[in-house]
Amino acid sequence: MRSTLESIAQLLADLGHVSRAQWALRLLAALSLVAAQLLACAGHPLDGVLPALTSAAVLVGGLVQTLRPDASMGTLALAGAVVAACASADVPVLAGVAVLVLVTHVCWSLAAMVPAHGRIGRRAVTTTVRWAAAAALLALAAGLGVVLPLAGASTPAWTMVLGILALIALVAVLLVPHGTSPRRGR
């Protein structure tokens, strides 16, 4: 009993040292995860078995991952949101959930890299956002060029233009030099 209390007290003490930037990252990840789950369950009864199970997985996994961003429980939370979204046949809903899941994943990834009580430099944030944008653009291009034709969805012609623009933007994001040099930036 005493050791349990001590471990809880230690956990609370550790959380007290977590920096604001860390909390901001973890909060953003938690919010986007909850939003993804709500979007996935939108239009479905919440008292069903699948939504209940996936919501529990999202809750437990998300809570553990928020407390320890370098844990592996985030996989359970993201899998819960993804499985919950499978009930939907609406592609925009699926895309929305996918983007929110990516945001959650990237926030946890950066939070795991930064020391718990440390500050986060601007260049670290821009670099992470830049690569997350690259992943989103690559996913957009692959979705428009491969997945939707595979699914037999009737895609208007402008989606091809959008896909090409996404590829061009991807190249631009990956190859255009940074605006901030390490010597100037603080």
Add this chain to the structure above:
Amino acid sequence: MTSSPPPSSPTPALLRAVAVGVLTAVLAVMAGRPELLVLGLPLLAWAVLAVVRRLARGGADGTDLASVRVRSTERSIAEGGTVRIVVDTPDASQASTSGSSGSLLGVTVPLPAHAALTPPRGSRADAGSVPLTVTARRWGRYEIGPIHVALSDPLGAYRTQTRLDPVMLRVTPDSSLLEAPPNLPAPIGVAGVHLSARRGQGTALADVRPFQRGDRLHRINWRVTSRTGTLHTNATFAERDTDVLVVADTLQDVVAPGLEATAETSLDLTVRAIAAVSRHYLGIGDRVGLYDLGSRIGTLRAGTGPRQLRIIVDTLARAHRTSGPVTRVQKVGALRGSTLVVVCSPLLDDRVVAQIGELRARGADVIVVDTLPPSVGDLFSPPGAGAGRDPQRFWSEAWALRRLLRESTVRALREQGVPVTLWEGPGSLAPVLLSLSRAASAPRMRRA
């Protein structure tokens, strides 16, 4: 200082992305609904970018993350100064201009004692390079580190960590300019800036007297000559330098109970006083030596000029702060008569008091700078100063009694003609030196 980290390994984030991406693919195949692939595409794309980037940089074996190095703008700073420490990858600048995005660095430095770090907890993460600033509050040697560095690719998919050796920093004591008059009671040199009581070559007017053979013509006072009708000349005081011996009492390092982490110790005050006195007298051309009655600082032969000041300050910065009380007193050796001896001491050891009396008996002009911190034995210290105080022990009261006992020592020294002045910064010595020089030039009663 450069360090090559061990090979990087996949992070839980990469495993998570792959697992969720594969799960959506399995679900899409099992359900026969290809549109479900949309759910996992961003995470799969994220994982693919990470793996491709790693392979493109030739890091299949985990050596894609560059080595890290630590640089500091200064190796030696003055007390209260700030130094910038930068941890970066050697290719950080090239990476930013080529668009290949530098690695993410997470740096953690343990908080050194008596120093302030920015950011306050010594942890920061950034891309390419991570700057930290250290502000030293006290003189001495600082070991900033070991520096723990977590290094990852810009996506956070592969990570490694390494530990860099500490950055050594030397903090020299604050040698603020002493506010003291240049005149001394008895300068003993040949040429210098101190006014001596003897007549000779100088600038300070001593007298106007009748011209004698051998007097310089340019010293003739024409006004007096025209008024009196006989040649008169200006007589001046000779200007000389002197020997200054700074004696450090480092037998104890005393600090107020309960304030060990924040308050200044007697050794702090001693070192600062020595630095200020040395700077003052070396600045006006005197020879200054240093003698340590303990063994924390060390002894230096007398010397002159900026080089001697640099040697003294460097020696002070290397003083051993942490060693325990010193039991053996190293007595001052041969001394020229009328040497100005400045003893910096908390006056807690009778052997030091005896040594002061001996120096006085040898003909030296002795000044004692009291370096016992005012907070020691102060029962009226501000609230919170005694935080962490053990109610069963009465250290503050004991020190208050010790301070009262010490008053009799101070009084006895003053009665023997040894001025004792409290070290309160650059203005501490001015009144003592002025009174000493006045006493030396005052008319004396001739004994029958």
